[in-house]
Amino acid sequence: MRFTLRQLEIFAAVMATGQIRAAAERLYLSQAAVSQAMVELAEALALTLFRRDGRTLRPTRAAYRLAELSAGPRAALGALPAQLHGTAEAKLAGPVHIAASSTIARYLLPERLAALAAHHPDLRLSQSSGNTTQVAARVARGEADLGFIEGPADREDLRAAHWQTDRLVVIGAPGMPRQWPLADLHGARWVMREPGSGTRRVFEQRLALAGLAVPEAHLVLDDAGAQVRAVAAGAGLACVSRAASRSAVAAGDIVTVALGDLVFERPLWVIRATHDGTDALVDRLIDTLAGPISVAAQAPVSLRSTE
Known part of the structure; x- marks a missing residue:
């Protein structure tokens, strides 16, 4: 099972916007790149993350659970630059x-x-x-x-x-x-x-x-x-x-x-x-x-x- 922090970031954007297109615009990516990232993440986790409802993606129960569980690790990894470079959030x-x-x-x-x-x-x-x-x-x-x-x-x-x-x-x-x-x-x-x-x-x-x-x-x-x-x-x-x-x-x-x-x-x-x-x-x-x-x-x- 292999997935990346970038895939989780894209997943979070799709969850927030409910659309591949809107998530792509938010992240300055192509729609194809966002779609591919979601396919790869779902395959890596062996889960169905979204069901399509017209132009909208409906998150599954597994998607909501993934969003909850991944929020902490994503925040911790995102704070690494602050920890390394000594911004106000870094601790001794x-x-x-x-x-x-x-x-x-x-x-x-x-x-x-x-x-x-x-x-x-x-x-x-x-x-x-x-x-x-x-x-x-x-x-x-x-x-x-x-x-x-x-x-x-x-x-x-x-x-x-x-x-x-x-x-x-x-x-x-x-x-x-x-x-x-x-x-x-x-x-x-x-x-x-x-x-x-x-x-x-x-x-x-x-x-x-x-x-x-x-x-x-x-x-x-x-x-x-x-x-x-x-x-x-x-x-x-x-x-x-x-x-x-x-x-x-x-x-x-x-x-x-x-x-x-x-x-x-x-x-x-x-x-x-x-x-x-x-x-x-x-x-x-x-x-x-x-x-x-x-x-x-x-x-x-x-x-x-x-x-």
Whole structure:
């Protein structure tokens, strides 16, 4: 038994109009093509679908039953373009791998991803983390659908767009001066991220713009949370995302320290591989993750992804 979606569409037009001629005009087909489609469909199903009454076709009971049973599958197949291209009717579904630099992965994305997963049960999200350089490489190789990074990608095989703005703060142990003189920048012991980290790059670039030499790293850690704990233990000063420091500052484990009037801010970027082309569903996912968590919990979407 073989029949096609096109035959079912023609059948639906004949049911709606009651005439071969009218159905042909509606579908911009010849009457012969419509008649042939109805003959082939009836033969494939081993059913009599219409009885002729003058110029009008009278549907049989089997035709009414076929119309009822085929309406859902025809609608579902007709919605496939919307599901694939991300129009408003598409829902968020399928595997998405997101790669994110460690601060974003740990402090900025989890609540948003949890909200998405809760409201879109057919969406299968996974996330990996690394520094900015590592995440960019994963996205370029196609190992992740999306990347969220703390520093510019600086690669021709990636497309980058602004996602959010992040404020960096300098932190110290309780008892540290709340104002640290720039002239004594090198007098402090510094707990820094590893080379390739977007946080470290922003810190060094801001000092350079102010005409200041970058201090030596006395302790290098590859995680913002580890920096916060090391500072709380008295290891020195560190520059971290405010999001990474917030709970420890509230608990009194660390304090924020001003470096003169320097302000450390950075754009956070969402990146995609240039060879992926345009994917409207990915665009909608990015828009959802860019909004407040309440928006992320409510917005419908669909696709693949990575940090």
